[in-house]
Amino acid sequence: MSSLASATTPSRGLMRRIDGVFLTLVLGAAILWFVPIGMGRYGTYVLSLWMVMSIAVMGLNLTLGYAGLKSLAQAAFMGIGAYTTALLTTKLGLNWYASFLLSGAGCFALGLVLGFPALRVKAHYLAFVTLAFSTLVWLVLRNEQWLTGGVFGLSNIPRPTFFGLKTDGALAFHRFTLVITLILALALWWMIRSPWGRAFLALRENPIRAASLGVNIRTYTLLAFAIGSAYAGFAGALYAPLVEFIDPSPFALSASFFLLLMVVAGGSGYQLGPFVGALLGVVLPEWLRFTGGIYLIVFASIVVMLLIACPQGVIGLVERGWLALRRPGKGGAA
Amino acid sequence: MRTVLEVEGLKKHFGGIRAVDGVSFAVEEGEILGIIGPNGCGKSTLFNCILGQLSPTEGRVKLDGEEVTGLAPEALNRRGVSRTFQLLQVFPELTVRENLILAGQEHQGSMLARLLGPRDAGLGAAAERMIGFFRLQHLADARAGGLSYGQQKLLDAAMAFMAGPRLVLLDEPAGGVNLTMLGDLKERLRAMNAEAGATFVVIEHNMDFVMSLCSRVVVMAEGRVLAIGTPAEIRANPAVIDAYLGH
Numbered sequence: 001m002s003s004l005a006s007a008t009t010p011s012r013g014l015m016r017r018i019d020g021v022f023l024t025l026v027l028g029a030a031i032l033w034f035v036p037i038g039m040g041r042y043g044t045y046v047l048s049l050w051m052v053m054s055i056a057v058m059g060l061n062l063t064l065g066y067a068g069l070k071s072l073a074q075a076a077f078m079g080i081g082a083y084t085t086a087l088l089t090t091k092l093g094l095n096w097y098a099s100f101l102l103s104g105a106g107c108f109a110l111g112l113v114l115g116f117p118a119l120r121v122k123a124h125y126l127a128f129v130t131l132a133f134s135t136l137v138w139l140v141l142r143n144e145q146w147l148t149g150g151v152f153g154l155s156n157i158p159r160p161t162f163f164g165l166k167t168d169g170a171l172a173f174h175r176f177t178l179v180i181t182l183i184l185a186l187a188l189w190w191m192i193r194s195p196w197g198r199a200f201l202a203l204r205e206n207p208i209r210a211a212s213l214g215v216n217i218r219t220y221t222l223l224a225f226a227i228g229s230a231y232a233g234f235a236g237a238l239y240a241p242l243v244e245f246i247d248p249s250p251f252a253l254s255a256s257f258f259l260l261l262m263v264v265a266g267g268s269g270y271q272l273g274p275f276v277g278a279l280l281g282v283v284l285p286e287w288l289r290f291t292g293g294i295y296l297i298v299f300a301s302i303v304v305m306l307l308i309a310c311p312q313g314v315i316g317l318v319e320r321g322w323l324a325l326r327r328p329g330k331g332g333a334a
Numbered sequence: 335m336r337t338v339l340e341v342e343g344l345k346k347h348f349g350g351i352r353a354v355d356g357v358s359f360a361v362e363e364g365e366i367l368g369i370i371g372p373n374g375c376g377k378s379t380l381f382n383c384i385l386g387q388l389s390p391t392e393g394r395v396k397l398d399g400e401e402v403t404g405l406a407p408e409a410l411n412r413r414g415v416s417r418t419f420q421l422l423q424v425f426p427e428l429t430v431r432e433n434l435i436l437a438g439q440e441h442q443g444s445m446l447a448r449l450l451g452p453r454d455a456g457l458g459a460a461a462e463r464m465i466g467f468f469r470l471q472h473l474a475d476a477r478a479g480g481l482s483y484g485q486q487k488l489l490d491a492a493m494a495f496m497a498g499p500r501l502v503l504l505d506e507p508a509g510g511v512n513l514t515m516l517g518d519l520k521e522r523l524r525a526m527n528a529e530a531g532a533t534f535v536v537i538e539h540n541m542d543f544v545m546s547l548c549s550r551v552v553v554m555a556e557g558r559v560l561a562i563g564t565p566a567e568i569r570a571n572p573a574v575i576d577a578y579l580g581h
Binding site: 202 | 385387406407408411412416417419423424425426427428432435436437439440441445448449450451453455493496497
């Protein structure tokens with residue numbers, strides 16, 4: 001039976017996993033559409049925040065998990081996206097959709113410029129450049145009061161309308177966020193299963209061999225980093241109307257490290273990893289509030305233990321378990 | 335016969351060390367040229383200079399009479415020059431099929447077509463043929479990292495042929511491959527040479543392999559060319575016997 005399956009569907013193992021990702025995304029979205037009913041404003045807000053962070057982590061997962069580039073500026077890009085959208089919608093009265101696209105495009109362009117140092121063969125250049133960039137962005141957000149409002153931030157950020165429907169309520173905005181998250185996740189799903197995804201992976205695993213097969217290292221490196229950064233910009237564009245008030249603190253360097261942690265804890269290089277990672281980063285601390293003042297200590301301990309138990313992240317652990325379960329049953333499969 | 339590759343006075347110095355010290359030879363279309371020589375005589379450095387991985391200190395590399403010295407590896411690859419590596423260089427996380435598609439996809443269509451087009455970049459059938467040609471059918475959907483050493487060597491060679499190159503540089507294709515697999519590999523390479531009309535340059539330590547596969551052999555010693563000739567001429571050359579074959 002298994003040989004029949006392999007004869008009819010080429011690259012069977014990978015195809016199955018990818019379809020699994022697609023189904024999980026669509027089913028997950030369908031469930032999340034209804035989950036917040038009766039949950040209250042705060043619970044719904046946390047769910048929406050989880051999705052927004054997932055978008056930023058998805059982008060970083062492309063940069064780090066697939067292309068193997070270390071960026072320490074994901075939160076800074078998210079900040080740029082958030083401030084761009086906040087400024088365009090409050091000061092210029094531009095609609096959210098245009099602001100959203102401009103936030104992504106701006107971060108994409110900045111990513112291209114910043115990515116050039118990554119083309120140096122030495123792997124840590126990008127980390128250093130993004131570290132400096134992260135600090136720079138934070139300083140601009142805090143000190144350029146005329147533009148960013150400094151530590152007082154920007155407030156009264158309007159929420160978008162969806163085909164004439166207002167999304168001012170927590171549930172409505174949750175569903176709006178859900179639709180955008182699903183679209184972005186599916187776009188990335190498509191990209192990763194396209195030949196681009198294969199080239200990104202080749203970049204991570206063996207750039208010298210990839211170059212000898214005609215893979216343009218420069219183009220793909222820049223693309224991976226710029227697209228990853230654009231996703232942070234998209235996340236920021238959703239974050240601004242979600243919280244309706246932004247200040248520089250969530251976009252500091254420590255937040256970029258936290259996003260890296262979410263990529264690794266969820267499962268670096270796995271498409272569903274970012275959702276699990278962001279769940280750990282955003283929702284787990286909320287669940288742990290019952291422990292009182294030490295909840296952040298408990299949270300940190302859980303993450304440390306998790307990484308010791310499964311360095312491949314949660315999804316990596318799930319995959320290992322799944323393969324272990326399937327192997328005995330499939331004994332004869334070639 | 336047309337000259338495909340010409341190397342003229344190529345030198346590569348690392349500080350005071352003259353790894354390659356004035357090497358010249360030409361490769362004719364359709365031939366299989368062997369390069370032999372003791373360890374450290376500069377064979378791999380020579381390859382890396384020809385293929386743009388290193389830039390030579392002096393000298394020229396010409397492809398079809400056009401100078402390509404110092405061109406980037408991916409640019410050379412697009413001009414139909416492909417290679418295998420001394421150490422295994424397959425992508426372990428990809429399946430055999432995926433490795434082959436990767437090896438050909440950058441030669442197909444535009445960047446946009448590679449994003450929006452089919453998963454296999456239209457190379458499904460070509461990969462299938464290559465899998466059949468190298469007799470890897472039973473492993474087509476296995477992770478490349480899980481293959482035996484010899485099987486990975488076959489895959490490595492198959493990848494070098496995916497884009498239909500005119501010139502393939504093979505760095506120790508037989509190294510570490512067991513005897514049964516070795517016969518297979520030699521026969522496949524010969525078939526590739528005959529059927530696809532590809533020109534080969536092969537670095538190899540295995541004397542039997544080189545002498546039976548190659549039409550001409552370059553012997554290197556201490557960064558220079560000691561002799562060039564047919565296998566029979568090389569076997570009879572006193573300088574070669576003295577420097578290399580004699581041991």
